[in-house]
Amino acid sequence: MKSSIIYKAFFGILLLGLMRCEVKNLDDENKNPKTEYSSNNYVLATEDASTADITRFFSFNLEGLDTEKQYDLIQDNQTFVNSDPSTSSGHHFFKNYIFSMAKDKRGYSSTPGLFRLTLNTSDQVFIDSEIYIGKGNLFPSRKLALVNDDLGFYYNEDSGGQTIQAFNPLTMQLGDALDLRPFIKAFRPDVEFEDAYGNNLVRTGSLVLDYKDDKLYVSVVFLEEANFNLISEDEENFYLAVIDIPSFSFEKIIQYHGVKTVGFFVSENNPTTKDEDGNLYFCSWGWNQFNNHNPSKIFRIKAGETEFDQDWEIDIESLFGEGRIAQSIMSYNNKLYLHISEAPYLFDSSEEVETRNGLKLSYYEFDTASPENYTKLEVPTSNPASRMNVFNILDDRLFMVVPNAITPNFNGVYSIDRQGTLKKEMQISNKYRPTRFYKLGE
Numbered sequence: 001m002k003s004s005i006i007y008k009a010f011f012g013i014l015l016l017g018l019m020r021c022e023v024k025n026l027d028d029e030n031k032n033p034k035t036e037y038s039s040n041n042y043v044l045a046t047e048d049a050s051t052a053d054i055t056r057f058f059s060f061n062l063e064g065l066d067t068e069k070q071y072d073l074i075q076d077n078q079t080f081v082n083s084d085p086s087t088s089s090g091h092h093f094f095k096n097y098i099f100s101m102a103k104d105k106r107g108y109s110s111t112p113g114l115f116r117l118t119l120n121t122s123d124q125v126f127i128d129s130e131i132y133i134g135k136g137n138l139f140p141s142r143k144l145a146l147v148n149d150d151l152g153f154y155y156n157e158d159s160g161g162q163t164i165q166a167f168n169p170l171t172m173q174l175g176d177a178l179d180l181r182p183f184i185k186a187f188r189p190d191v192e193f194e195d196a197y198g199n200n201l202v203r204t205g206s207l208v209l210d211y212k213d214d215k216l217y218v219s220v221v222f223l224e225e226a227n228f229n230l231i232s233e234d235e236e237n238f239y240l241a242v243i244d245i246p247s248f249s250f251e252k253i254i255q256y257h258g259v260k261t262v263g264f265f266v267s268e269n270n271p272t273t274k275d276e277d278g279n280l281y282f283c284s285w286g287w288n289q290f291n292n293h294n295p296s297k298i299f300r301i302k303a304g305e306t307e308f309d310q311d312w313e314i315d316i317e318s319l320f321g322e323g324r325i326a327q328s329i330m331s332y333n334n335k336l337y338l339h340i341s342e343a344p345y346l347f348d349s350s351e352e353v354e355t356r357n358g359l360k361l362s363y364y365e366f367d368t369a370s371p372e373n374y375t376k377l378e379v380p381t382s383n384p385a386s387r388m389n390v391f392n393i394l395d396d397r398l399f400m401v402v403p404n405a406i407t408p409n410f411n412g413v414y415s416i417d418r419q420g421t422l423k424k425e426m427q428i429s430n431k432y433r434p435t436r437f438y439k440l441g442e
Contacts, residue, residue, distance in 0.1 A: 031126055034119040037096060037441035040081060043125060044413070045089035046073065046432035049405035052387055055089050056432065057117075057125035058082050065426050072429045083124035087115050089436040091270035091389055092146050096440045097169070098125070101142045101154070101267035112142060112267075114154055116172060119440060129172040134158030140200070140229075141267045143209035145216065147245065151175070153216060155205030161193060162204045164218055166248065176248050180204050180241055183250045184220060191222065199226035204241065207262045210272040212280045215306055216243040217272075219262065220253060229265045229289045238262060238284070242306050256308045259284045260294055268435070270389045275331035275368065278303030283329035283338070285316075285345070287386075293347045296325040298338070298371075314371045316340060327361060327384060330391030332398040333418045336366040339390050342381065359384050363400055363414075378422060380410035387435065394439040399425065403433035413437055 040059045048054040058073050058080040065071075065079075073080045090100035096118050103111040114131040133142070133156060142155040149170055156165035159177055162184060166175030184202060185191060193202050201223045208219035220239040224232040237255040244251055262284045263271025271283040280301045286294040298314035301307065314336075316326050323344025330337045342360045360381035367373045382390065382402045392399045397415045404411040412427035413434060428434065 030120040030122050030124060031128065032121045033128060034096070034121055034123065037119075040119070040123040041439055041441050043098070043119070043438040043440060044073075044080075044426075044428075044434055045436040045438070046428075046434050047089070047387070049431055049433050052433075053088075054084075055087065055435065056082055056084050057089075059119060059123045059125065062425065067424045067426065070427045070429060073432050081123040083126065085115075085117060085125055085127050087117065087127065088266075088268050089388065090115075090117070090144070091268060091436065092144055093438045093440065094146060094169075095149075095442055097128075098438055098440070099144055099146070099169070101144060114144070114167070114172075116169070131167065131172055131174070132158075140203050140206045141265045143205050143207065143219075143267065143270070145209045145211050147211055147216075151245075153205075153209060153211075155203070155209065155218075157200060157203070161200040162202055162220075164205055164209075164216070164243070178243065178248055178250065180218070180220070180250060183241065183253070187253045188222070195226055201226050206265065208240065208272055208282065210274070210280060211245065212274055212278055212301070213304060213306075214245045215251075216245050217241070217280065217301070218243060221261075224291075230291050231260045231288050233291055235260050238282075251306070254307055256282075256299055258294070259286075259297055259299070260288055261286070264386050265289070266387050268387045268389075269328075269385075271329060273329050273331040273336075275334050275336070277334060279331075279368070281329060281331060281336060283326055285325035285327050287347060293345075298326060298329065298336070312371065314338075314366065319372070319374070327386065328388070328390045330389070330393065330398060331368075332391075332393055332416075334368065336368050336371075337391055337398060337400075338364045338366060339382070339385065340364055341384070345384070361385070363390075365416075377416070379414045380404075383433070385435075389436075392437045394437070399437045401434035401437055403435070405430055405433055 042062045044058045060080045087100040088102040092099045098117040100115045112133045116129040118128045144154045146152045152169045156163045160179045162180040164178045203221045205218045218241040224230045238259040239255050242251045262282045263269045273281050285296045296316035300309050302309045324341050325345045326338040326340050328339035339361050363377040363379040365375045390401045397417050400414045407430045411430045413425040415423050
């Protein structure tokens with residue numbers, strides 16, 4: 001009896017200690033927006049090394065960090081202000097806002113929506129506005145495109161399976177909607193839009209939603225099985241709908257042979273980028289859920305054109321070996337930066353610990369004028385990053401998060417400037433894998 005009481009007392013003390021260590025959800029406590037951004041305007045988003053769906057945000061001052069010190073983001077709370085608004089880390093930020101397309105619930109991206117995040121007067125990230133998006137039977141990924149202060153687009157399956165929704169990112173008010181279903185039906189008359197259970201088999205804007213030259217480019221994905229995001233083995237092309245932005249009207253569907261998917265079926269990973277000349281690049285790492293994968297390739301649409309450039313391609317397997325993939329992409333200084341695996345990517349175990357914590361990827365710089373020429377950057381290798389794009393641009397520099405869950409591998413952030421100078425910006429405990437790096441302010 002006595003041992004039972006001691007056990008219960010010990011368990012109670014342990015539980016209380018764990019509760020005190022938990023990062024409290026600060027979303028409901030202070031919703032007074034920050035108005036002065038001269039300090040604590042850098043924000044690092046991280047995921048727990050053991051649970052990718054738990055995202056935390058830390059605001060801080062980049063200047064003055066000791067690059068040789070490994071920071072514990074929660075313990076070093078005099079330097080980093082933590083918050084957990086229970087959203088995923090969005091791949092878009094502008095002015096003083098971050099945009100996320102999913103709200104988490106105890107480790108699961110269970111609630112879709114358009115969530116706008118900002119800092120409060122306590123320098124904590126919180127949700128200041130949101131737009132409801134119903135999820136229907138399943139929860140597909142949804143990409144976001146921000147054209148300017150007044151116009152953005154996202155995939156709104158709730159108002160029609162193939163609908164693209166316009167909205168104002170500053171007022172968070174809805175604009176017009178464009179249903180692509182009749183145009184897809186005309187392009188592929190025998191298409192099945194739903195399965196026997198009513199699940200949507202044709203998704204628009206779930207893999208790509210980007211723009212250039214007043215045109216919006218929207219991925220069109222024909223699924224064989226909605227429940228597992230399977231694309232038929234017989235499919236040989238990747239499809240994009242081209243939409244004229246000023247008139248918000250459909251123009252055509254274009255296709256690229258030899259590729260089925262671009263990026264990953266999650267809202268966080270952004271697999272497209274534009275260079276300063278206006279070329280739009282796409283990164284496919286070949287993932288097709290449980291079906292056979294395709295070779296990883298980078299391809300593009302040139303500035304001033306609305307068709308794929310058939311004379312330009314980076315074939316990752318040809319350059320680096322069979323099964324190698326490029327998983328993140330960013331254009332900076334009219335060069336292309338890619339995150340490429342050093343060994344074959346094990347698609348059948350992409351979420352297993354051996355792959356997430358064992359596979360190494362390196363950082364490369366490509367010359368887009370001659371894409372066979374590349375340079376491996378002197379940045380530490382990282383774990384895979386299927387739920388993130390490791391690149392962000394701020395302060396006219398390219399920042400590269402380097403996620404590693406296992407000690408003593410480097411885990412933190414590097415940067416490169418226009419002169420090609422590499423700099424280690426910060427190193428953090430391996431408990432928190434960095435997913436995004438932002439700078440907020442008017």
